[in-house]
Amino acid sequence: MLDPFVTMPASSRQALRADYRAYLDERDGSLDVERRQLSRREARMDALLSVGASRSLDRALFDAQYADYDRRRTTPVEMQILLAMVKVNGAEAYGVDTTFETIFGRVASGEDDDTELRLLVEESYHTRILLSATRIFGFDVDRPYAPPLSLRTMIAAIGHSPKALARPLVLASEVLGTIVFANLFLRIDRLLAHDPELRDAIAERLVDVLVDELGHVTFNRMMLGSGGVAIARRLLPIAARGTYRVVPEFEALGLPLSTDVSVLDRLPESIRRQAFVA
Numbered sequence: 055m056l057d058p059f060v061t062m063p064a065s066s067r068q069a070l071r072a073d074y075r076a077y078l079d080e081r082d083g084s085l086d087v088e089r090r091q092l093s094r095r096e097a098r099m100d101a102l103l104s105v106g107a108s109r110s111l112d113r114a115l116f117d118a119q120y121a122d123y124d125r126r127r128t129t130p131v132e133m134q135i136l137l138a139m140v141k142v143n144g145a146e147a148y149g150v151d152t153t154f155e156t157i158f159g160r161v162a163s164g165e166d167d168d169t170e171l172r173l174l175v176e177e178s179y180h181t182r183i184l185l186s187a188t189r190i191f192g193f194d195v196d197r198p199y200a201p202p203l204s205l206r207t208m209i210a211a212i213g214h215s216p217k218a219l220a221r222p223l224v225l226a227s228e229v230l231g232t233i234v235f236a237n238l239f240l241r242i243d244r245l246l247a248h249d250p251e252l253r254d255a256i257a258e259r260l261v262d263v264l265v266d267e268l269g270h271v272t273f274n275r276m277m278l279g280s281g282g283v284a285i286a287r288r289l290l291p292i293a294a295r296g297t298y299r300v301v302p303e304f305e306a307l308g309l310p311l312s313t314d315v316s317v318l319d320r321l322p323e324s325i326r327r328q329a330f331v332a
């Protein structure tokens with residue numbers, strides 16, 4: 055079973071970290087810190103962004119639901135999925151912005167290698183990958199969703215908290231992200247059964263994100279002992295409640311709040327094979 059809350063033996067962590075580092079080089083190519091770009095991911099982004107508009111939607115309804123989701127308004131399932139995709143990474147995008155300079159400072163001073171910086175850049179691709187789905191409907195959302203002030207305050211607090219607390223919080227949110235994307239991915243077949251082409255385009259984006267997130271979970275576990283992992287486990291439901299408040303679309307899609315990690319075992323082997331899982 056893929057259990058993100060099992061502590062890794064201290065003796066194997068260093069070697070695993072080196073393996074993960076090599077895996078990232080292979081998957082992402084080289085890092086351009088100034089531009090916050092990864093060479094191989096840029097090529098992939100170009101492909102995702104080059105899709106032509108093949109669907110349309112009620113833009114006024116989309117904008118209204120984006121600003122403040124109202125369950126009483128009849129909203130097509132495609133739009134609910136699109137809304138969930140453009141909103142779900144808002145908190146993460148904000149987190150990347152608040153922590154980038156701190157992590158960069160550690161790399162610049164030689165305190166750390168750039169592995170974690172690469173993860174942050176991967177996170178910024180997640181936002182872009184998820185937002186790219188709107189291209190299929192002929193429009194762009196070029197800015198990540200702004201989480202409400204209460205959540206922004208919490209994220210900023212995580213960014214500035216001491217390492218001992220920040221790491222378990224990061225692990226909890228990585229595990230949560232993995233659960234959320236896995237649940238959406240596993241449901242997409244049924245939700246979009248009437249439109250296989252759109253289903254595949256959405257699934258493709260979710261796979262890109264899921265593969266990274268599984269690696270992020272492994273990496274953050276690698277950095278924690280049993281005490282830290284136990285804290286992360288306790289923080290998971292708190293992080294989940296925060297996300298679900300911000301993205302009510304999940305419940306509208308029949309995906310109620312879940313912190314059940316067993317969903318990860320239902321992911322297809324092809325995803326696990328691409329991911330760094332240990």
Ligand SMILES: [Fe+2]
Binds near residue numbers: 177231263
């Ligand atoms: Fe992410």
Ligand SMILES: [Fe+2]
Binds near residue numbers: 177266267270
């Ligand atoms: Fe992540």
